[in-house]
Every structure is written in C-alpha cells, then in structure tokens.
Amino acid sequence: MGQVLDRLQDKKWRQGKIRKITDKAFESLKNEEEKAQLTFEDLYIAVLLVYNDLNKHLPGPHFDPPSKDRVKQVMKECDVNPDGKIDRDEFYEFIKRMTGDTFTIISQGMIVTLVVAPMLAFAAMRAIEGVPGVVGKVARKLPKSVYVSLITIALVALCNWMQRISYHS
Template sequence: MGMIMSLMGGGAMYSQMVSLVSTAVYDRFRASEIKNFDDFHVSILDIFNNFNSALPGKHFDAPPREEIEEAFKQWQEEPDSIKKKENFVEFLKRSVKLSKTDNATMITGVMTPPAAMAAKRYIENVPQLKLMKAFPDAVFVPTATVLGLFSVQISRKILMGKMVS
C-alpha cells in the first residue's frame, strides 16, 4: 500500500498529513508573540528543537540566519493571514533539511568497539597493567567508543576552525 502511494506521488493521504502538520506547526508558531526578528528567529529555532526532540532517529538542521531573515521580511510584509501561513509553510518545506553524519563519525562508531576489545585484551597481558582486568568490558568498550566519537568531533571543529581563519 505504501509503495502504491509513493508511486502516485503521495496521494491524497500524504497531502492531508502535510496540511495537518503544517497547520499545527503554524498555529504553535502564531501563538508565540512575534514583535521583531529575534522573536521570529527564536520561534523558528524552537520549532526545529521540537522536531528534533519529538522524532527519534532523524534530526533536522535549522536554516541559516540569512534565510530566516529573508523569510521574516516576507512574512512581515504580507498583510493577509492566509498568505502569511502559505509563505511560512513554503519556507519550512524549502529549508528543512535532514541532518547528515559524516563518514569519519560512522567509521569511528563502527570500528572503535572491536579495537577497544582488542586493546583491552592486549593490555591485560602486560604485567605492569594488570589493574586493567578490574574494569569490566561493559564499562570499558562504551567509554572508549564515546571518547573516540568525542575526539572525532573535536578534531573536526579544530580543523574547520583552522580552515575558516
């Protein structure tokens, strides 16, 4: 059934779902008091924060500040409330992008647990480091994995910072 709907371009059910969700999001957006750009920006970021906290697994990146400024100008200039809603919904459809993880993070997440187990087994055989046997595998492996993922994130931020400056 889902395959048929996707081949038909979503069908009536899909368009009704999009309409329902966009109406609910706009109603929540409109309920917040928007007096200037900062209020508009905070409301947009709040919407993305709610999406990311409510949907397990998938996360969405917020649009850049420049796009939000353009949307605010268009939204502010429109006197008609129906047109305001249509412009806002089109802005969300245009700017919502699925967050992607990079290859370094994926490879580190997959390769670190077996490497941590191998390293622990090797370290346990070194006479000076017999204390390592006291740490259970259930604590050591996740700790090593999290530290590996943190190191990838930090090194990426350092490299990106050097590339930007």
C-alpha cells in the first residue's frame, strides 16, 4: 500500500504518464496540413475522448466533460503564441488544466479507499471483538486481514452504490 501512495504523490512519475498520454492523443488528432497544431474542434474532440476514458477506466463518479465555452477559455490561456491553434507543448498544459480537478477528486477517492476504509474496518473489528457471545467469538477467530478486506470491500461497494443513486436522481 505504501508503494501505491508513493506513486500517487510522485509528481515526476505523474507528469511523465500525463505527457505520454497527451503525446499519444496529440499524434492521433493532429492534422498533417496544419503543421502539428490542433484547432478548437480537434481540442474539443480530445477533451471528449479523455473524459470518456476517465469515466471508463478510473474509479469514482461519472465526470461530465467541460462545456465548449470552457474549452475555448482554456485554449486561449494555453495558446502561448496566440495563433488560435495548439501545439504539442501547449496541448500538454491544456489537458492538465482541463483534467486537474478531475484527478484531484479521483486521488481523494483512492486515498479514502486505500487508507480510511481499512482504518474504519479495523476499528469496527476491535469493537465487534468485545461483543459477548457468538459474534465476538467469530470476530476474534477471523484473521484480521480477511476481516479488514471484507469490510473495506463492503464500504467501497456502499460508496459506489450511493454515488450511483445520487448520480441518477
């Protein structure tokens, strides 16, 4: 678990991964006639593709892509040489700005899943061990790792279920 948390906090590692993703996306979207620069339409497609992948592959709630107005605003902020087009380096900054809040929410959810839920499970186990009768005996005989894993899975499932309910209402 320590290695996972180190990876979450390693800024160079994250920047390298983001750069690899943005370079791949840039290559797939760039228009050869435009000398490796993306137009607004290309950028909006890129944002839709990125948010589609985020929602497909990462844990947490569904993230709606930003509006076209937001994309235009960030495009203007990232367009260092105001030519109305985005080159590879500007695209990297553009994607970082567009997804910054999303990655913060995902990281917070992962910390809750990896740190807080097991701590709550361990505290609950201690409380249940003190219950007289069959429940306390079973809790004392069950290996701590199994118990904490089961409670953590149950808490994560409950959180996901609550998020789905709040998303659909």
